[in-house]
Amino acid sequence: MELLSGGDMVVRALEEEGVEFIFGYPGGAVLHIYDAIFNNCKIPHVLVRHEQAATHAADAYARATGKPGLVLVTSGPGATNAITGIATAYMDSIPMVVLSGQVQSHLIGEDAFQETDMIGVSRPIVKHSFLVKHAKDIPETIKKAFYIATTGRPGPVVVDLPKDITHPDEKFEYEYPKTIKMRSYNPAVRGHSGQIKKAVSMLLAAKRPVLYAGGGVILGDSSELLTEFAHALNIPVTNTLMGLGGFPGEDRQFIGMLGMHGTYEANTAMHHSDLIFAVGARFDDRTTNMTSKYCPTAKIIHIDIDPTSISKTITADVPIVGPIETVLKDMLELVKTALKKTPETFDQEANDSWWQQINEWRDAQGLWTAPRYDTDSGMIKPQQVIEALYKTTKGDAYVTSDVGQHQMFAAQYYRFNKPRRWINSGGLGTMGFGLPAAMGVKLAFPDADVACVTGEGSIQMNIQELSTCTHYRLPIKIININNESLGMVKQWQDMQYGGRHSQSVAYKDSLPDFVKLAEAYGHVGIRVTKFEDLEDKMNEAFSLKDRLVFLDVVVDPNEHVYPMQIASSGSMRDMWLNKTERT
Amino acid sequence: MRHIISVLLENEPGALSRVVGLFSQRGYNIESLTVAPTEDPTLSRLTLTTKGDERTIEQITKHLNKLVDVVKLVDLTEGGHIERELMLIKVKATGAQRAEIKRCTDIFRGQVVDVGPSVYTIQITGTSDKLDAFVQSMGDANILEVVRTGVSGLARGEKVLSL
Numbered sequence: 001m002e003l004l005s006g007g008d009m010v011v012r013a014l015e016e017e018g019v020e021f022i023f024g025y026p027g028g029a030v031l032h033i034y035d036a037i038f039n040n041c042k043i044p045h046v047l048v049r050h051e052q053a054a055t056h057a058a059d060a061y062a063r064a065t066g067k068p069g070l071v072l073v074t075s076g077p078g079a080t081n082a083i084t085g086i087a088t089a090y091m092d093s094i095p096m097v098v099l100s101g102q103v104q105s106h107l108i109g110e111d112a113f114q115e116t117d118m119i120g121v122s123r124p125i126v127k128h129s130f131l132v133k134h135a136k137d138i139p140e141t142i143k144k145a146f147y148i149a150t151t152g153r154p155g156p157v158v159v160d161l162p163k164d165i166t167h168p169d170e171k172f173e174y175e176y177p178k179t180i181k182m183r184s185y186n187p188a189v190r191g192h193s194g195q196i197k198k199a200v201s202m203l204l205a206a207k208r209p210v211l212y213a214g215g216g217v218i219l220g221d222s223s224e225l226l227t228e229f230a231h232a233l234n235i236p237v238t239n240t241l242m243g244l245g246g247f248p249g250e251d252r253q254f255i256g257m258l259g260m261h262g263t264y265e266a267n268t269a270m271h272h273s274d275l276i277f278a279v280g281a282r283f284d285d286r287t288t289n290m291t292s293k294y295c296p297t298a299k300i301i302h303i304d305i306d307p308t309s310i311s312k313t314i315t316a317d318v319p320i321v322g323p324i325e326t327v328l329k330d331m332l333e334l335v336k337t338a339l340k341k342t343p344e345t346f347d348q349e350a351n352d353s354w355w356q357q358i359n360e361w362r363d364a365q366g367l368w369t370a371p372r373y374d375t376d377s378g379m380i381k382p383q384q385v386i387e388a389l390y391k392t393t394k395g396d397a398y399v400t401s402d403v404g405q406h407q408m409f410a411a412q413y414y415r416f417n418k419p420r421r422w423i424n425s426g427g428l429g430t431m432g433f434g435l436p437a438a439m440g441v442k443l444a445f446p447d448a449d450v451a452c453v454t455g456e457g458s459i460q461m462n463i464q465e466l467s468t469c470t471h472y473r474l475p476i477k478i479i480n481i482n483n484e485s486l487g488m489v490k491q492w493q494d495m496q497y498g499g500r501h502s503q504s505v506a507y508k509d510s511l512p513d514f515v516k517l518a519e520a521y522g523h524v525g526i527r528v529t530k531f532e533d534l535e536d537k538m539n540e541a542f543s544l545k546d547r548l549v550f551l552d553v554v555v556d557p558n559e560h561v562y563p564m565q566i567a568s569s570g571s572m573r574d575m576w577l578n579k580t581e582r583t
Numbered sequence: 584m585r586h587i588i589s590v591l592l593e594n595e596p597g598a599l600s601r602v603v604g605l606f607s608q609r610g611y612n613i614e615s616l617t618v619a620p621t622e623d624p625t626l627s628r629l630t631l632t633t634k635g636d637e638r639t640i641e642q643i644t645k646h647l648n649k650l651v652d653v654v655k656l657v658d659l660t661e662g663g664h665i666e667r668e669l670m671l672i673k674v675k676a677t678g679a680q681r682a683e684i685k686r687c688t689d690i691f692r693g694q695v696v697d698v699g700p701s702v703y704t705i706q707i708t709g710t711s712d713k714l715d716a717f718v719q720s721m722g723d724a725n726i727l728e729v730v731r732t733g734v735s736g737l738a739r740g741e742k743v744l745s746l
C-alpha cells in the first residue's frame with residue numbers, strides 16, 4: 001500500500017471525491033496542507049480575500065451544480081471567519097465540506113496561538129463535524145464528510161485537522177474507501193406506500209388544491225418530475241423563495257412566490273385552499289404568517305426527507321418522509337393510473353372554477369398583469385432594473401443575490417424557468433452573500449451569464465472580492481440597486497416605526513463612487529441614473545463578455561416591496577398591496 | 584408530561600455535547616441526564632428525562648434521531664419500564680436523631696454508607712419519586728448535601744435497545 005503524509009492524504013482524498021475547486025485561504029495551521037497543494041494537486045485553488053467569501057463561493061458552486069462545495073481555512077480567525085458562510089449553507093441545506101486547520105494536538109486546550117474550538121463553535125450550524133485525531137483516519141473521515149454532506153437532507157460538514165497530523169515527514173498507509181456505511185446514519189430512501197396512496201386519493205378529490213414547493217425540490221433534483229406531476233392534475237403551483245425555478249416561472253400554472261412578499265394570488269389561494277400539497281418546503285415563518293390563522297380550510301400533505309421538518313410549525317395530516325424523487329415518482333404513477341382507469345375521480349368542474357377564481361385574483365392584483373409600482377417620481381424603480389435584467393438575459397442567467405429589497409424584487413420579477421438559477425441566502429438572510437456566490441457560479445459555468453443583484457449596503461460586506469474576480473478573470477455582472485439606504489430596514493421603519501430611520505439612511509453621504517471603485521480593481525464601472533438609459537446600459541454590461549461590469553443603478557430610495565403580509569398578526573391573505581394601504 | 588428517553592450513542596468525543604447542545608439550541612429542557620459506555624465500548628447509553636407536550640416530545644425524538652452520532656433511541660415512558668435513580672445524602676445525625684434516621688433509612692430500604700460523629704451519609708435507590716419522598720422525610724434543616732445520578736431505565740420484558 002502507498003505511504004502518504006497527512007497533508008498529501010487530504011489532497012488525494014479531495015481529488016478522489018472529484019472536487020473541482022478548493023476555495024480557501026492559507027495560515028499557520030494548514031501550511032502542511034498548502035505545501036501538499038503546491039507540490040502535487042490537480043485541483044485548482046481559488047484564493048479569496050476573506051474566508052467568509054470562500055464559504056459563500058463554495059456554497060453557491062454547490063447550489064448551481066448540485067455537487068458539494070469545498071472550503072479550506074486555517075485555525076482560529078480563519079475558522080471563525082468561515083462561520084457565517086457555514087451557517088448560511090446550513091440554513092439552506094447546502095452540501096459543503098469545510099476543512100479547518102487546528103493547532104497541534106498537544107496544544108489543544110492550552111489557548112495556543114490561533115486556537116479556537118471549531119467543533120464547539122460550529123456545532124449548532126453543521127450537519128456533522130469531525131476532529132481528526134490521527135493521520136491514518138484522514139481518508140475515511142473525508143469520505144464520511146462528503147457522504148454525510150450530500151445525502152439525506154444535505155448540509156455543511158466540518159473536518160477539523162490538527163496541524164501535526166498533516167506533517168510531511170510522517171507517512172502512513174493510504175487507501176481511499178470506495179463506499180461507506182455508518183450504523184448511526186441511514187437517510188430514508190422510500191416513502192411509506194400507504195401514506196402515498198392516501199395522499200393521491202386526497203389530491204384527486206381536492207376541489208381547491210395548491211402545490212407548495214420549496215428548495216427541497218431543487219436539492220432533490222426533482223423539478224421535471226414536479227412539473228409533470230403538477231401538469232397531470234392541473235394544480236396551481238407556488239414556490240418558496242428557495243424553491244424558485246423548481247417549477248417554470250413562466251408556466252401558466254405558476255402563481256408566483258408565496259409568503260411575506262409573495263404574490264396576492266399565491267397567498268390568497270393558499271388561504272382559501274382545501275388541500276395544500278407541500279413538497280420539500282418547511283412552513284418557515286416567512287411563509288406562514290401567523291400560524292394560528294394559517295390556511296383555515298386546508299388539509300396538509302407534506303413530503304420531506306427530514307422528519308423534523310414535518311409538523312414542526314404546521315401539523316401535517318398526511319406526512320410522508322422520503323426523498324422527493326422516489327415519492328413523487330410513486331405518486332405520479334398512481335395518479336396516471338387513476339386518471340386513465342377512473343377519470344371521473346378527477347373533479348374537472350371544481351378544477352375549472354378554482355382556476356377561474358385564481359385568475360380573477362391574478363388579473364386584479366398580479367405582479368405581471370398590471371404594473372405594481374408607480375413611476376411618478378421620475379426616478380428608476382428597482383423593479384424596472386430586474387425587468388431590464390430579465391429582458392437582456394432572456395430569463396436565462398444565473399442570478400445570485402444579496403439580502404434586502406433588491407433580493408425580493410429579484411425573486412418577484414425575474415421569472416426563473418430552470419432550477420439552480422436563483423441563488424440566494426434564504427434561511428439566514430446573509431448580506432454579503434451575492435458577490436462571492438457569483439464567483440462560485442461563474443467558476444462552475446464560465447460560459448453562462450452570471451449576475452449578482454445587490455444593494456449598496458450588501459455589496460460592501462464582501463466588496464474585497466472584486467480583487468478575487470480580477471485575479472481569476474471572472475466576468476460577472478454586478479447589478480447594484482443603489483437606493484442609498486438599507487432599504488429593507490428603512491421600509492420596516494416606514495411601516496412600523498413612524499418613519500424614524502434609525503441608521504438606515506445614515507451612510508447616504510459616505511458611499512464610495514462605485515464606478516471608480518470597480519475601476520480601481522481593474523473592472524468596468526457604469527452608472528445609470530435615467531430610465532431611458534437603463535436597457536442600453538444593461539445590454540452594454542452583458543455585451544462586455546470578458547469583463548466584470550459593476551452597474552451602479554441609482555433608484556428611487558422611497559420604494560417599498562409589495563405585497564407585504566401584515567407581519568405576525570395576520571393570516572396568509574392579509575397583505576398590504578401598495579403605499580396607499582400602508583405608507 | 585415527563586418522558587424518559589434512552590439513547591444508544593456512538594462513544595465518540597463530542598457526541599454528548601451534540602445531545603446537550605440540541606436541547607439548549609431548541610429550547611427543550613433536560614431534567615436529568617446520565618451517560619456511560621455499554622458492554623460494547625464503541626457505544627454509550629444515555630438516559631435523559633424531559634418534560635413537554637406530545638408535539639415537543641415528538642420533535643425531541645426526531646431531532647435526537649437526526650444527530651449523526653445517535654444510533655437508536657426509545658421513549659421508555661411509552662411502555663412498561665423500570666427506572667432507577669441513586670442518591671447519596673448527607674444529613675445531620677446527633678443524639679436521638681441517629682436512631683430515627685436509621686429507622687427511616689430502613690423503611691426506604693436505604694443504607695447508611697458512612698458515619699461521622701455528627702453526620703450520616705445514606706445511599707438510596709429507587710424511582711425519582713421515592714428519592715424525593717426520602718429527601719422530604721429528612722427535613723430541610725437536617726440535610727447537608729444531596730447528590731443524585733439522574734434516572735436510568737430499561738423497558739420491561741423482552742424488548743431491548745441494541746444494534
Ligand SMILES: Cc1ncc(C[n+]2csc(CCOP(=O)(O)OP(=O)(O)O)c2C)c(N)n1
Nearest residue numbers: 404405406431455456457458485486487488
Ligand atoms: C449580515 C447582515 N446584517 C444585517 C442584516 C439585516 N438587513 C437585512 S436587509 C438590510 C438592508 C440591506 O441593504 P442593501 O443591501 O442596500 O439592500 P436594499 O434593502 O437597500 O435593497 C439589512 C441591514 C442582514 N440581513 N445581514
Ligand SMILES: [Mg+2]
Nearest residue numbers: 455456485487
Ligand atoms: Mg440599499
